[in-house]
Amino acid sequence: MTARGRLAWLDITAVIAVVGALVFAMVSPRVESQGDSARMLFIHVPTIWLAYLAFAVTFVASIAFLVTRKLKWDLVAGSSAEIGVVFTTVAIIGGMIWGKATWNVYWTWDARLTLTAVMLFVYIGYLALRRAIPDPVARARRSSVLGILGLVQLIPVHFSVTWWRTLHQTNTFRPRDIQMDGPILAALLVSVAAFTLVYAALLRRRYQLAEMELEAHRAAAAAEGPVAGDAVSAPTIGST
Amino acid sequence: MRRYWKFLIPAFVILGILVVLLVNLSSNLVYFHTPTELNTEVTPSTERLRLGGQVVAGSVEEDRESLILTVTDGRESLLVQHDGVVPQLFAEGQGVIVEGVWDGTTFHSDTMLIRHDEQYRTEDNVIYDSDEHQLEES
Numbered sequence: 001m002t003a004r005g006r007l008a009w010l011d012i013t014a015v016i017a018v019v020g021a022l023v024f025a026m027v028s029p030r031v032e033s034q035g036d037s038a039r040m041l042f043i044h045v046p047t048i049w050l051a052y053l054a055f056a057v058t059f060v061a062s063i064a065f066l067v068t069r070k071l072k073w074d075l076v077a078g079s080s081a082e083i084g085v086v087f088t089t090v091a092i093i094g095g096m097i098w099g100k101a102t103w104n105v106y107w108t109w110d111a112r113l114t115l116t117a118v119m120l121f122v123y124i125g126y127l128a129l130r131r132a133i134p135d136p137v138a139r140a141r142r143s144s145v146l147g148i149l150g151l152v153q154l155i156p157v158h159f160s161v162t163w164w165r166t167l168h169q170t171n172t173f174r175p176r177d178i179q180m181d182g183p184i185l186a187a188l189l190v191s192v193a194a195f196t197l198v199y200a201a202l203l204r205r206r207y208q209l210a211e212m213e214l215e216a217h218r219a220a221a222a223a224e225g226p227v228a229g230d231a232v233s234a235p236t237i238g239s240t
Numbered sequence: 241m242r243r244y245w246k247f248l249i250p251a252f253v254i255l256g257i258l259v260v261l262l263v264n265l266s267s268n269l270v271y272f273h274t275p276t277e278l279n280t281e282v283t284p285s286t287e288r289l290r291l292g293g294q295v296v297a298g299s300v301e302e303d304r305e306s307l308i309l310t311v312t313d314g315r316e317s318l319l320v321q322h323d324g325v326v327p328q329l330f331a332e333g334q335g336v337i338v339e340g341v342w343d344g345t346t347f348h349s350d351t352m353l354i355r356h357d358e359q360y361r362t363e364d365n366v367i368y369d370s371d372e373h374q375l376e377e378s
Contacts, residue, residue: 031360034329034356035329038360041360066244102329103355104325104328108353111271145244145248145251149251152255164269164270165269165272165292167271167337167353170357172358179357179358179359180359180360181360181361184361
């Protein structure tokens with residue numbers, strides 16, 4: 001077994017954990033006054049949590065790149081942002097399905113929904129920026145700036161429901177005052193833990209792929225190298 | 241490292257402008273008005289507004305095509321005449337947001353949204369048993 005395949009247990013554990021968490025979510029007590037549509041909670045909350053986590057990792061890795069100048073940190077930043085974009089999309093789609101069942105609309109332009117959409121597009125922009133720069137070092141330098149600044153918007157996204165009057169409900173998890181009954185909370189925490197494992201597994205795989213992409217890029221550059229070098233031979237001006 | 245400041249300083253300036261904009265926008269970011277605001281601050285007009293509050297228990301009645309209800313924010317309440325689809329989760333005591341026109345006495349709405357609160361409570365505060373669907377009043 002190669003070094004890259006050895007940690008497949010993480011992938012397997014993550015899949016088993018998510019299946020287990022979803023079973024737990026289906027047998028957990030019904031939420032009063034909402035019915036079964038409230039079970040979307042067990043997808044919606046963990047996925048947006050992962051989006052926050054993923055973008056926070058991008059932020060930290062971007063700083064780490066600027067400090068250490070090691071390209072591996074840039075690979076972590078890019079990989080994590082990619083996963084964050086996927087989970088933000090899942091959270092929005094799940095929220096829309098729940099919204100239709102509960103609010104009676106899929107989408108509306110309240111502060112929380114609008115800012116979450118803006119966050120998604122900023123990170124899609126971050127990924128587009130990375131794609132636009134072929135040179136790994138230049139890409140790392142430029143995208144790390146956006147990777148750091150991008151995190152700031154998470155504050156208004158998260159507190160939008162407190163700062164402004166929105167259709168979206170306010171935060172259930174307040175310090176020392178959780179507006180959720182024990183059995184539902186237990187199922188939610190299991191789900192959050194399981195999805196976090198999925199994030200770890202995906203990040204590891206995506207990072208390995210990014211490493212391979214970098215190797216391939218370097219190999220291609222090295223193959224071109226001698227040809228480009230041959231064309232410019234140092235001029236010789238006699239010997240003195 | 242010094243070249244980065246060329247990048248970072250304008251970026252932080254732009255960010256600062258964004259923050260200022262957001263703070264100023266906050267007065268416009270009100271998704272709905274409360275009954276108190278409509279009664280005291282908002283002058284009746286033909287402008288479309290959103291009104292949000294709780295459905296007063298015992299206030300709901302059906303009048304031909306429309307639904308008559310009273311919406312409250314705990315301080316003041318407002319009479320709403322709703323002609324339109326009534327969402328599944330509509331109930332007395334439920335948070336609702338209605339869209340329509342405020343004429344000074346009645347709010348004429350054609351769109352109703354349910355505003356769910358942030359509480360996730362079990363139906364009877366005990367473990368749910370899928371074989372027993374009856375609800376117990378607690």
